[in-house]
Amino acid sequence: MGSRYGLQGKILADEQSKxxxxxxxxxxNYGKGLLLDNxxxxxxxxxxxxxxxxxxxxxxxxxxxxxxxxxxxxDGGSAKECLRHEEVKHIDMVEIDNRVIELxxxxxxxxxxxxxxxxxxxxxxxxxxxxxxxxxxxxxxxxIVDSSDPKGPSKGLFNKKFFQNCKFALKExxxxxxxxxxxxxxxxxxxxxxxxxxxxxxxADPLYGNVPMYPSxxxxxxxxxxxxxxxxxxxxxxxxxxxETCEIWSPRWQKGGFNxxxxxxxxxxxx
Amino acid sequence: MGSRYGLQGKILADEQSKxxxxxxxxxxNYGKGLLLDNxxxxxxxxxxxxxxxxxxxxxxxxxxxxxxxxxxxxDGGSAKECLRHEEVKHIDMVEIDNRVIELxxxxxxxxxxxxxxxxxxxxxxxxxxxxxxxxxxxxxxxxIVDSSDPKGPSKGLFNKKFFQNCKFALKExxxxxxxxxxxxxxxxxxxxxxxxxxxxxxxADPLYGNVPMYPSxxxxxxxxxxxxxxxxxxxxxxxxxxxETCEIWSPRWQKGGFNxxxxxxxxxxxx
Numbered sequence: 075m076g077s078r079y080g081l082q083g084k085i086l087a088d089e090q091s092k093x094x095x096x097x098x099x100x101x102x103n104y105g106k107g108l109l110l111d112n113x114x115x116x117x118x119x120x121x122x123x124x125x126x127x128x129x130x131x132x133x134x135x136x137x138x139x140x141x142x143x144x145x146x147x148x149d150g151g152s153a154k155e156c157l158r159h160e161e162v163k164h165i166d167m168v169e170i171d172n173r174v175i176e177l178x179x180x181x182x183x184x185x186x187x188x189x190x191x192x193x194x195x196x197x198x199x200x201x202x203x204x205x206x207x208x209x210x211x212x213x214x215x216x217x218i219v220d221s222s223d224p225k226g227p228s229k230g231l232f233n234k235k236f237f238q239n240c241k242f243a244l245k246e247x248x249x250x251x252x253x254x255x256x257x258x259x260x261x262x263x264x265x266x267x268x269x270x271x272x273x274x275x276x277x278a279d280p281l282y283g284n285v286p287m288y289p290s291x292x293x294x295x296x297x298x299x300x301x302x303x304x305x306x307x308x309x310x311x312x313x314x315x316x317x318e319t320c321e322i323w324s325p326r327w328q329k330g331g332f333n334x335x336x337x338x339x340x341x342x343x344x345x
Numbered sequence: 346m347g348s349r350y351g352l353q354g355k356i357l358a359d360e361q362s363k364x365x366x367x368x369x370x371x372x373x374n375y376g377k378g379l380l381l382d383n384x385x386x387x388x389x390x391x392x393x394x395x396x397x398x399x400x401x402x403x404x405x406x407x408x409x410x411x412x413x414x415x416x417x418x419x420d421g422g423s424a425k426e427c428l429r430h431e432e433v434k435h436i437d438m439v440e441i442d443n444r445v446i447e448l449x450x451x452x453x454x455x456x457x458x459x460x461x462x463x464x465x466x467x468x469x470x471x472x473x474x475x476x477x478x479x480x481x482x483x484x485x486x487x488x489i490v491d492s493s494d495p496k497g498p499s500k501g502l503f504n505k506k507f508f509q510n511c512k513f514a515l516k517e518x519x520x521x522x523x524x525x526x527x528x529x530x531x532x533x534x535x536x537x538x539x540x541x542x543x544x545x546x547x548x549a550d551p552l553y554g555n556v557p558m559y560p561s562x563x564x565x566x567x568x569x570x571x572x573x574x575x576x577x578x579x580x581x582x583x584x585x586x587x588x589e590t591c592e593i594w595s596p597r598w599q600k601g602g603f604n605x606x607x608x609x610x611x612x613x614x615x616x
Binding site for chain 2: 123258259282283284286290291292317320321322323324326327329330331332333334335336337338340
């Protein structure tokens with residue numbers, strides 16, 4: 075298997091969908107989790123390490139939260155984190171693979187939690203690359219790309235044209251967020267992704283953290299915006315509404331994560 | 346094996362010393378590395394992720410660098426990082442297990458590098474717990490505890506009495522540094538260690554980073570001082586002398602790492 079987090083345990087589901095191999099395992103040490111094409115995507119016991127870090131820096135700092143787009147995110151974790159904010163009025167979740175949603179709902183219900191029943195969540199089983207091309211200018215307040223690695227069905231979510239389409243669909247006062255791979259295990263992809271997002275958006279910065287089940291454990295998310303680097307300034311009322319129940323994220327943690335760029339990556343991004 | 350970083354490859358040495366099992370492996374993906382009692386200690390390709398983070402916040406901020414103590418550190422990595430600073434006049438390195446030093450010199454020569462030949466490095470094959478009891482007050486400028494996990498030969502390097510002895514031996518304007526385990530994989534030990542160091546020293550703060558070959562990849566080091574939290578203020582001339590050749594550490598990275606405390610750990614430390 076292409077992962078390095080303990081896999082001892084039993085397989086609850088394992089199937090080849092139209093797009094990818096989907097595996098749900100119950101590991102002896104870490105509980106239930108999801109693998110796509112043999113790579114860890116998430117697990118119930120550690121989903122905050124990924125989803126809080128991808129969602130809250132964006133959703134706490136966009137000017138409004140009327141319309142949110144999540145591309146990917148079929149396990150439900152990103153939608154759940156978004157919907158903790160009462161200001162969120164409407165989420166379009168565009169997931170290419172319906173089987174990821176169905177198997178996550180069945181075997182990993184805690185990941186999505188009540189999000190699946192929330193009237194504000196609107197599911198679309200479509201390719202996010204196609205979806206974004208149909209959106210008018212200045213439409214979304216927040217765009218979250220919650221994808222797997224840039225191969226297979228996620229390959230098209232890491233190129234300049236896609237980021238340009240996202241920028242077109244984003245409000246001037248909105249925030250764009252994407253996972254941007256490991257600065258250790260996938261250093262070149264990480265650097266390329268950040269550089270490409272910076273070519274497209276006026277403001278873009280990588281945030282560093284830890285996702286134990288991913289290769290090396292060292293992970294990144296990149297946030298981008300148009301009018302100002304507003305992802306550095308989460309709004310107090312939104313912070314207050316979630317801070318006591320976050321496992322990882324806090325304004326302090328976020329400030330740290332934006333600064334905790336390894337010296338070698340900082341040099342590479344300047345080149 | 347009690348580790349989760351790829352172990353495919355060949356074993357170059359594997360022996361039971363008086364204190365522990367010592368294994369040197371050459372892994373297919375990550376090069377040569379050292380395991381003690383089946384746990385990864387370090388590897389040539391990633392030693393900076395650990396040693397830069399343990400050493401430079403302390404050594405860049407102590408008032409003087411006349412006398413340095415390293416407890417443990419038999420692979421040579423901490424000594425090498427210290428000796429990059431010309432101001433360092435004398436290092437006592439107190440390693441309990443001579444075989445760790447001998448096998449590291451033979452199989453992992455890049456870890457210690459020229460440190461082993463440096464006249465400023467003084468090796469003592471002794472138990473650091475005993476050594477520290479013999480030191481007069483206000484003796485060392487920097488004390489670095491570069492230990493394995495708190496069991497076996499390192500068990501005594503994590504208790505209050507040991508930290509008190511370190512404080513006694515440390516100058517008022519000195520800095521104490523210890524690895525303080527994973528906030529993810531060993532969360533309870535991490536919290537206990539930080540709390541205990543805070544009970545002893547006037548100032549103490551954990552710094553968070555990533556060491557890919559350690560459990561979860563998420564790691565911490567705790568810095569402590571007497572006169573003021575001087576580890577937050579590395580001295581410009583020392584920064585300049587190393588910054589261009591650091592892989593991970595920079596003043597910005599360090600500032601980030603001190604802030605990047607997960608929300609759940611921040612709450613636990615307040616209790």
